[in-house]
Amino acid sequence: MTRGEILVADDDAAIRTVVAQALSRAGYEVRTTGTAATLWRWVQSGEGDLVVTDVVMPDENAFELLPRIKKLRPELPIVVMSAQNTFMTAIRASERGAYDYLPKPFDLKELVGIVGRALAEPKKQAVGAGEEFERMPLVGRSPAMQEIYRSLARLMLTDLTVLIHGESGTGKELVARALHDYGKRKKGPFVAINMAAIPRDLIESELFGHEKGAFTGAAQRSAGRFEQAEGGTLFLDEIGDMPMEAQTRLLRVLQQGEYTTVGGRTAIKTNVRIVAATNKDLRILIQQGLFREDLYFRLNVVPLRLPPLRERTEDIPDLAHHFFKQAVAEGLPQKYIEQAALDRMKRYRWPGNIRELENLIRRLAALHPQEVVSEALIEAELSAEAPRPASLLAPSGATAGADRELESGQTLSSSVETHLARLFRDCGEVLPPPGLYHRVLREIEVPLISAALAATRGNQIKAAELLGLNRNTLRKKINDLDIRLMRAPR
Ligand SMILES: Nc1ncnc2c1ncn2[C@@H]1O[C@H](COP(=O)(O)OP(=O)(O)OP(=O)(O)O)[C@@H](O)[C@H]1O
Helix, strand or coil, X not given: CCCCEEEEECCCHHHHXXXXXXXXXXXXXXXXXXXXXXXXXXXXXXXXXXXXXXXXXXXXXXXXXXXXXXXXXXXXXXXXXECCCCHHHHHHHHHCCCCEEEECCCCHHHHHHHHHHHHHCCCCCCCCCCCCCCCCCCCCXXXXXXXXXXXXXXXXXXXXXXXXXXXXXXXXXXXXXXXXXXXXXXXXXXXXXXXXXXXXXXXXXXXXXXXXXXXXXXXXXXXXXXXXCCCCEEEEECHHHCCHXXXXXXXXXXXXXXXXXXXXXXXXXXXXXXXXXXXXXXXXXXXXXXXXXXXXXXHCCEEEECCXXXXXXXXXXXXXXXXXXXXXXXXXXXXXXXXXXHXXXXXXXXCCHHHHHHHHHHHHXXXXXXXXXXXXXXXXXHHHHCCCCHHHXXXXXXXXXXXXXXXXXXXXXXXXXXXXXXXXXXXXXXXXXXXXXXXXXXXXXXXXXXXXXXXXXCCHHHHHHHHCCCHHHHHHHHHHCCCCCCCCCX
């Protein structure tokens, strides 16, 4: 007796053959076709217990067919295979009701495993077809990213708590947003809070809100992030920096689904999906007594690890093109990049991950006059990256020498001078694009303000004092320059 009938559709005869062989060997009866029309005819006549289909077929795209199949036979599991290994393929497959999605090339054992699981599972209700998406929030087709996309696609229709782990700049917040924007809470709010950017004694009131008079300075009742995120998603960034008392309160919310405001007595019911992120190993913090183990288990329902960019250098060309396109959309000149330049980028370590790559591309788009980005230019940019002026972040004594030399042996102004001299030299006869003054100032303001915020653990009052700026001016600059609030180096 066979274990079930599998309908296989792929316009590539070689793939049909290997898939059919693997499934027959596993005890299934298999029918194969190279067209969507035949597959549809079989489905209509009630044949098959499961479908394995390619996306692009000569007569129709399987994504067009999937909703029809799901409508007619909602219980029929469909496994989608595709060579277009992007985030949107995984998401679209999931949205169109696919049981699973397999990026090509795949391991036949994995396919057989998925087919076995799908047929063994109790039949589920079909998911309605969603609308088309043009935006591509996550870029990269490396195997590591495809694994992420598959996990995300499976998570979209759930409300599970997710804990994202990854180095700074690997895209943790972007993934949290994608989970929200494409998930079932997309109509609700997405609220993010960074534990490292808020003074520790204010975290509880920021999260849960406070009543009038709850503490000195609490002149009004104030809503917390839980209240703001009601019906949506709350993204808890840098969760490892959450103080113990706030952890206890958060644990209670996760256990009981309700919380009280600071100074309040009435329990408030909450309906919020939690996505948390960390760049630290929470298990080490647990050993050090800095993180509650019970909270860790509540948060770590679904762990997602975002690999650092140096582990997926094959994504660099896609990412670079994406950021160049973004720069054009923001009104900066169009650039092209040489293959050798991309190869050089693949050999760099990218300690700041995708954020560092994004900043480099922006800098190239904004400051460099040549249309084509050469290997030499990337070499110069990346070797300039290496001796980071870390002394800017150090306590004042370390930089208070007579000429305040930076680690690289250059003063700040001489390094700006060198940079500008190179810029004008590179331009040759032509002048750089207009607006140079503001672009250069921005290049300096962003790291300056970020360093001040990092050094003061995100305390804007202290950072403003350190910089000698008015608090409101600092706040406005943080907004205008789109500065990320980040953690201080310890
Ligand atoms: N896969 C990706 N495709 C396109 N852009 C990306 C991708 N991953 C990250 N980015 C971009 O890189 C930048 C950094 O991403 P993000 O802020 O999500 O990182 P993070 O891990 O949350 O960083 P941190 O830990 O420092 O808060 C953002 O501008 C984001 O849009």
